[in-house]
Amino acid sequence: MDVELAALTKRYGHTTAVDGIDLKIRSGSYCCLLGPSGCGKSTTLRMIAGHETVSSGDVVIGPKAVGDLPPAQRGTAMMFQSYALFPHLNCRDNVAFGLKMRGMAKAERHRRADAMLALVQMDRLAERLPAQLSGGQQQRVALARALVTGPKVLLLDEPLSALDPFLRVRMRTELKRIQTDLGITFVHVTHSQEEAMALSDLVVVMNGGRIEQAADPRTVFERPATAFVARFIGGHNVIALPDRRIAVRADRMLLGPEAGPEAVPAQVVAVEYQGSAVHVGLDAPGLDTDAATPLTAILSDHAFARRPLALGDTVRVGWQADEAHRLEA
Incomplete structure (x- = not known):
């Protein structure tokens, strides 16, 4: 589904974290929100998810405004930086947990969980507990858990930041493969220029709660709109x-x-x-x-x-x- 932000604003008292941004993310695209710490990218993601209230403006997913809806009614799923897997549940039951909360029968939810584990190449480890997995394997299980409910939009909050550099490169290739296979919209927060360039169809560079530039990766690199973008993306002399x-x-x-x-x-x-x-x-x-x-x-x-x-x-x-x-x- 398309995701559209209309004059989206978030204030904390007298502090403006996100300052009236407008953005349209096409259905089925991979969008990276990129910028330094404190630029408003994670707050924007949480407002899309419904985990943060909107001060003004709106979030539109598909045909309807969802700014006042709870997270479960938005057609989104969120993958957090910490993964937050249940330590006492094996991989299959971690992935199936959301389906269990929806009242799905055990056989069906396990069938769907196994299919999703196969998609992220973790089906052979379905019986293992999180403590028996590497960081990259835990990340795959968290991704499967986010996807198993069939969201139209997947939101990812710095999902690769806890991984070592070699595994980070490998996992971003997997993320792009999965997004392409599923054909759903991914919105991914990162502070890594390399990660944004490698993954996204749309790079949104944020600074001070505003959007400095939103374009495809080649345009952002070849034709930065502002001095901030040129410096932050790197590879340029201003x-x-x-x-x-x-x-x-x-x-x-x-x-x-x-x-x-x-x-x-x-x-x-x-x-x-x-x-x-x-x-x-x-x-x-x-x-x-x-x-x-x-x-x-x-x-x-x-x-x-x-x-x-x-x-x-x-x-x-x-x-x-x-x-x-x-x-x-």
Whole structure:
């Protein structure tokens, strides 16, 4: 189902956590709410779920406004960061618990639970208790439990944050596979730019309770709307020119003779080898980067090997004119 937020606002006393946001999430899409801690993304998710009251505005799921409905009547399910599995129940009974509360017969709820465990590749461990599972396995059981009731919209609150980096990559692949197979709408809160880019059809970048930009991942990365988006997504240099502010991708920065006639001198202040690429930090007094972090150029490993740089070196830095993306004021 489509999810639409209309002037959605949440206030806590004199503090505004979510400030009149408007957003439409198409049915069957994977949407990531992305932003730093305290930007309002989790509060927005909880208002969609019905776990947080709405101060003003509305939440529309499918054809009807649901802002005043309890969670069970919204057609949504929520997967929490903590997983919150019942320690005394095995995987099958954890997944079937919501169906049991709805009065479903034991045989039928176990059949559905087993089918959902198979979907998340946990059917062979159906008899195990949560304490006998790894973190990734617990996450799969929590996902199956959220999906077994047949929600039209699944809400995920930083579901991968407790996993180690290797397992996080593996599980985000599984999340995307499951969402594609089921064809339902996923709304996923994360503070990881990489996670949002890998998973989503729609990235919603939030800051200070407002939406800075909502677009597909490629557009957000290639054409950030604001300086905040450019910095938060990463991979860009934000530069203030006399007549405008621009963002230039770090991997499109040019160093040395090919930097062009408009290039300015810079001193190398950092060199970080990252395997396939080398990140070169630069101090360029002739450029107003308007940020606490130094100007960065990302060079391929081969390009750096052909013309290596060391701390303290002076090099000219520039970019092609069509690589400069103008930012909103």
